[in-house]
Amino acid sequence: MRIGVFCTNEYTTPPPKGIIYAPLVVAQQVADGLTERGHDVTVYAPRGSRMKSKIITSELRPLYNEPKLKEFNAINLERGVASYENIALSDLFRHAQKGKYDILHIHPSIRAVFYAPLVKIPVVFTLHDPLLPGKSFFYNKVRAKNIHYVSISNAQRRPAPKLPWTSTIYNGVDLRRFPFQKTHGKHLVIVGRMKVEKGIYEAILAARKTRTPLKIAGGPAQGPYWERKIKPYLSNTIKHVGMLPYSKIPKFISEARGFLFPIKWEEPFGLVMIESMATGTPVIAFNRGSVSEIMKNNKTGFIVNNFNGMVRAIGKLDDIDRRICRDHVEKNFSIEKMINGYEDTFKKLTRKK
Amino acid sequence: MRIGVFCTNEYTTPPPKGIIYAPLVVAQQVADGLTERGHDVTVYAPRGSRMKSKIITSELRPLYNEPKLKEFNAINLERGVASYENIALSDLFRHAQKGKYDILHIHPSIRAVFYAPLVKIPVVFTLHDPLLPGKSFFYNKVRAKNIHYVSISNAQRRPAPKLPWTSTIYNGVDLRRFPFQKTHGKHLVIVGRMKVEKGIYEAILAARKTRTPLKIAGGPAQGPYWERKIKPYLSNTIKHVGMLPYSKIPKFISEARGFLFPIKWEEPFGLVMIESMATGTPVIAFNRGSVSEIMKNNKTGFIVNNFNGMVRAIGKLDDIDRRICRDHVEKNFSIEKMINGYEDTFKKLTRKK
Structure with a gap:
């Protein structure tokens, strides 16, 4: 499958030392995992990102290294972040429109939802955050047949049961990074x-x-x-x-x-x-x-x-x-099991192998 | 010409008493004026708007009357406003993609710029604000042949002379609302x-x-x-x-x-x-x-x-x-002269009458 992916361009993928952002960890695990299995994965991530998949930078530095944006950030950081993301999303959806991809996978920028009705291929959103009413309002409002949501637990769906959910796919942990230890302290x-x-x-x-x-x-x-x-x-x-x-x-x-x-x-x-x-x-x-x-x-x-x-x-x-x-x-909860979940879901939605 | 228009959905058009928002005044004058001249104008504005042109509400109330958004606003008003605008923009650009319009006219939401590369018809942005560096960065970054900017003075162009400017069109004043008065006080x-x-x-x-x-x-x-x-x-x-x-x-x-x-x-x-x-x-x-x-x-x-x-x-x-x-x-600086400016610009860009 040819898969276009977006998570964030505030940081490189992987992020610099000191930044812990769980959706970005999952995004990289899935993109790299599907690449290793032979899929053609392209991630829209800023300059300096290092991944196994292809990368399209849109000629952007990570947002926090972009000196031209300092004034804008001072006025309104959120507006700056949104516009910066939109540059990459605009490229991603334009490329999708031209037939470059079979499916898109978004983690989970609310901003991307509004572009989905402009393409015909399936667009899959993995929701990483609790569905507070303010967000559910927008997810419920934008309806198109090609929009599909992945929940990271069944519980996460409760506030918005009628969204077009396609699968629950649990996050995975790198079992080599977290090895088993039999002995332990008292604390x-x-x-x-x-x-x-x-x-x-x-x-x-x-x-x-x-x-x-x-x-x-x-x-x-x-x-x-x-x-x-x-x-x-x-x-x-x-x-x-x-x-x-x-x-x-x-x-x-x-x-x-x-x-x-x-x-x-x-x-x-x-x-x-x-x-x-x-x-x-x-x-x-x-x-x-x-x-x-x-x-x-x-x-x-x-x-x-x-x-x-x-x-x-x-x-x-x-x-x-x-x-x-x-x-x-x-x-x-292995990474392999998580990647199986995404691969199966993407195959189901595209009817490709 | 068939013209799709967006300004804001924070307020109805015209806005309620007490709200003065100059871009919205201009947007209504241009849309209503072109409608009176026989053009097929559709404005994306929330419920309760009253205009001479057609209106598509996207089933939205004006943002500040939407009780479901109260929690979201408390978290981050800017994010709420952005997403709310994006609902209307998503509809506008989807309709444009389906061939509903000859040209789009946007006042001047930075958020809309990123959608423009996804359609083939001309998209005209009237910029109402000074071009601070933070905004110019984004206008310069998103380049597509169908994007055109209208300045409201030549001076406004100075910080970004290389944008694809198409015309300067001065705002107009309603000469009946501001009648001439010969006599005056000393103050x-x-x-x-x-x-x-x-x-x-x-x-x-x-x-x-x-x-x-x-x-x-x-x-x-x-x-x-x-x-x-x-x-x-x-x-x-x-x-x-x-x-x-x-x-x-x-x-x-x-x-x-x-x-x-x-x-x-x-x-x-x-x-x-x-x-x-x-x-x-x-x-x-x-x-x-x-x-x-x-x-x-x-x-x-x-x-x-x-x-x-x-x-x-x-x-x-x-x-x-x-x-x-x-x-x-x-x-x-009559409204008629301003509408002439927009009509001429739109004809030039679409090569239609």
Whole structure:
């Protein structure tokens, strides 16, 4: 198949050090994976990108390296980002119109939806974010027979069940980057941004209540949530290790007795859950969003309904066989399985091989 | 000719009371004028719009009446406005692609530029704003043979002389709404938003220096510029009359001895100058942006280089024949002349009649 792909041109693919942007990781895994399987994949990404697929830059630097845009950004950053993306989208859809592709795959820029009715080939959008009402409004408003949505969990579809969904394709984890580790320490870990919805504060309270050490990775170490809910509780046993580079996350997680995930929002997927289970570290998660699809309760950790449930589950962590956690991820959340999902979906929609 | 038109869907056309948005006034004048001349004009405007041309609403309310968007607006108003516009643009360009139009006319949403390469008919953009570097970057970046720009003054082109300009078409004033008035008071007026670039403060200083009464119309009566540069100088002779409805502007201007326009930016057109001259009231303007194209120095007022020039010119106002001001506008800045400009340009680009 001839596949045209767009994710972002704010950053190169892969992004520079210090930038973690999950949709871009998935976009590269899928594009490179399909290229390795012999498909003709072209990604619209800025200069400096390095991928196995072909790249069309539209002669653009990554947005944050474009000095000409400094004034524009000062006026309105969002307008600058939008227009910058539109340059690449304009090229992508013009090339599609000329017959260059069999199918387009977009991650998931809302801006691209409006171009889809202007081409005849299927346009597949992988939605990476929760479907807040403001976004659903637009996805519902633009209807064309060639528009198809991929959800990254079934739970993600709930706010907009009538969109033209074509598949749920779970994200995958690089099993070599997250190797299995049988032995572990006595402490718990949590990895996430210092935001209310990630439940860092609840993790701290659960660790204190159970007198279990906790290591917290993530930033930023500033702002009201950090000042009021995190910093005052740090101690010899509740430690903040800062923002870890992605290369240090596997070891950090694998050494823990358990991974806490007391989320306070409808998590659309939750990559850290499969990263943790891949290393063998079981997860204790609040039952929201995708959690019940990603974990096996009592097998790869515990799905709990509230704070007291999390406290009780911490006491049962030694009942979990770390090997079962790993097996669950190898079977269900490998990159290969994710690429199979996209390849099958694209074949179904184009009726090509 | 069959003409597809887009300006905005934030508001109805015409906009509700209290909203003054110059591009929308021009858009309606041109669309209605071309309809009266027998062209087949379709405007993409939200529900509740009232025009002589056909209207396609895309089943949208005006953005600010759309309750479903409240959450989205709170997250990011600009993103909401952009997506909302894109719904209409997606329809407009899809219809164009199907052969519904001979030419498209856009006022001047940067977002629409990126769709133009996806159709074959000419797409004409009237640029209403100064060409700041951030915008020029995008206009320069998207090149297609069917893209054409209309400037509203020659001065407006200076920052981007290499864009594919097709014509300069000056805005027009409704000569019946701004009737000639021979008699006048002793005071000066200025009409404009309370912003640095409009030079309200300089107008106040010039009025004080010449001991001439000044009436100021415009808002908002708040913010640092208002508090520091306007409010402390108000008196029995320097009066702020508030934000006048558009229907009261003609009388307000026509009663003055002179209109001050000490702008501190590159004004792309300056509708108030032709509104003032239409009533017979001469203008004293700083020589920036479009001023030397719109006024005749020593005939319809005075073009000056600085504050002292403005002070001297106030003393010479009685040398101006108010009838010459009116004649200048009737000859050069009528709505009919503006519509001629668009009709000629569209005929040239489509080679149709």
